Amino acid sequence: MAARIPAEVFPPGEFLKDELEARGWTQIEFAEIIGKDTRLVSEIIGGKRTITPETAIVFGEALGTGPELWMNLESQYQLSKVRPSGQISIAKKAELHSKFPVREMIKRGWIEATKSVDVLERQLLDFFGMESIDSTPTFMHAAKKKSYDETSLQQLAWLCRARSLAFAAPVDKFSESKLSHAIMELREKVEFVDTTRDVATVLSRAGIRFVVVEGLAGSKIDGACFWLDKTAPVIAMSLRFDRVDNFWHTLFHELDHVKHKEGMSQPIIEIDIQSNEQKPEHEIRANDAAADTLIPTKELEGFIARVNPFFSDEAVMGFANRLRVHPGVVVGQLHNRGVLPWSFHRKKLEKIREYVLESALVDGFGRMVNLTDIH
Template sequence: MIHKIIKNENDYAIALARIDELIDADLGTPDGDELELLVTLVELYENKAHPIGFPDPIEAIKFRMGQAGLKQKDLIPFIGSRSKVSEVLSRQRPLSIAMIRKLHEGLGIRAEVLLREPETKGVPASEGIEWERFPLAEMVKRKWLPHFEGTINEAKKQIAELIGGWAAHVGADTLQPALLRQHVRSGSEVDNYALAAWRIRVSLQAQEQKIPRYQPGTVTTDFIRDLVRLSYLDNGPLLAREYLLKSGIHFVVEEHLPHTHLDGAAVMLQNGSPLVALTLRHDRLDNFWFTLCHELAHVALHFDGGECDAFFDDLDQAEIDLFEKDADHWATEALIPSELWHAADMERNPSTRRIIDFAASLRISPAIPAGRIRKEKQNYRIFSGLLGYKQVRTLVMQGI
């Protein structure tokens, strides 16, 4: 029996070997007491000699769940009740020796990993975050919080750990919009906590995309015009997604949350890659292409200069400042250059036939000139048949 402080790697190896021998020991027995003592001695040594030697046990469990396609309920045989599983994964309850033994035997996670002290993650409530203001019910409904499958009441009891740990992967400052250099274009009051949750969600989705390194200056007028020519094809939105990803620009589609009034956003991620995220709040081809170009305009005009880290846009609202005026103008010109628009005299007596012929001459979707005419004339009842209603969401979501 080992009953002395672990002082070197040889003592450490002997202790780990003995833990493997005792892992099945019952609590309260001599072997169980020895196991608990060894766990304590190993933790003391690891904290001193191997502060980053093994992965965090909770992250190791989550990783194994992902590998095996397990859900939270699948851990009940190893941890106990559904509430205990939630508490362990959200770091509210420590792993017991019995849990460690069952997880080691059932999931094959190394005992020395499970024996480590879990890291403290997330943002403490003392930093002034009003956790109850997050749209928790909607977040749970959409399954945004990984591995959590409990009730709303259970989620409320651990909201700081759930949301704080979730946000830690993209930077804890995203929980507090006041700390960020971001710009919101909206004609009504925006729920900043809902906006923060949406930003975290799309940023996490972007992190899952493997793309080449973004080169500043990539987004130019010519780049956009090549992109817009894809609109001529039936699967243009899907091709646009591939075009952006191969250019080092993340592209995500995520439905907006209530009280955010979003059409799209441009966000500069911590790794220096831009993210364009659309909500498809208005499921029309003309809206898709204009919103996409508007957000790319922010990338071209404002990110490379470092003026702002994020733009969130409700494009139903008029231009509210120079940032938005520049982005609107840049997007409009990229979609259809003014000289071509005026030369075709599209403002006067437009017709469905003229719009289709004009779009064909530019090799772009007729939804783009039709949408421009509707906006310029402030008449949103005309040319509805050219806009591609209900064609974008199904197409884009099928391809993701």
């Protein structure tokens, strides 16, 4: 509960003046009673000198009030002199910092550092597309309340940044036929890690905006699918797991959402994307579609039936080469199915981030994007 702030606080000398008048005492007479110089009494009444603990004690004894009254009056008066310019702005800034990831947003260059709480509030309102700090970000205007509750402000900030970046991504006109062709073309690039650098270009030709935004601390976000309008799909990825298997699975998962025109009314946020536990049907479908696009289900199940539990290096490499898929994708699916321990064949889960960042529109990973320069 917030402390009550008086509308106006008077200096303690005003109360002392009233007390002396009520008793019919002059300042000189009161000074003689407390054994102090008349100048001290005069300056306290005039608000030119503060009340010290020693002064409070003698005032309390002479006036029968106790020293606490005078110390409290002095404290309230001193606080009132800084409260209008300090306390209110500090409380407001604390509220903004507790609700929004302000420090991370400044660090990433999403908003500018400022000493003005009003400027900070305006930047946050503009960034999230909000009318007031207590309103719901417009990104989620079509989302059910349950969805909003399950989406953290870190995730919303990431989404808003991805959306801003997506407007600057150059793309051709989107069509379903281009999408189908892009999926086939991308599948042909799954065999090697360095071909991940071609993803942004392939998607751009299909009319799909592809952006990479490094996740904020604690956001735990893998990717998202949303639309700028009914003809402008966006795939955003965080690359928080720098692994070939996770990258391709996430990408084809999001492409399945685009194919089914999902993410229009509200963005689809992916967390722990490959798990099907407690996920809605459309997420399970997208997971299955991504896995089957990378490795046909019948092929993988046949391989498991033949080899399990002896997944030797030669067996994994031979299967991957036959299907023209990176061996890390095979290992990732075996891990996810639980037939191969997570510690096995980890070296095959090669890193892809450096290649993806070569051509994608990127925010983070050491890059700070000034949107005014690219819009």
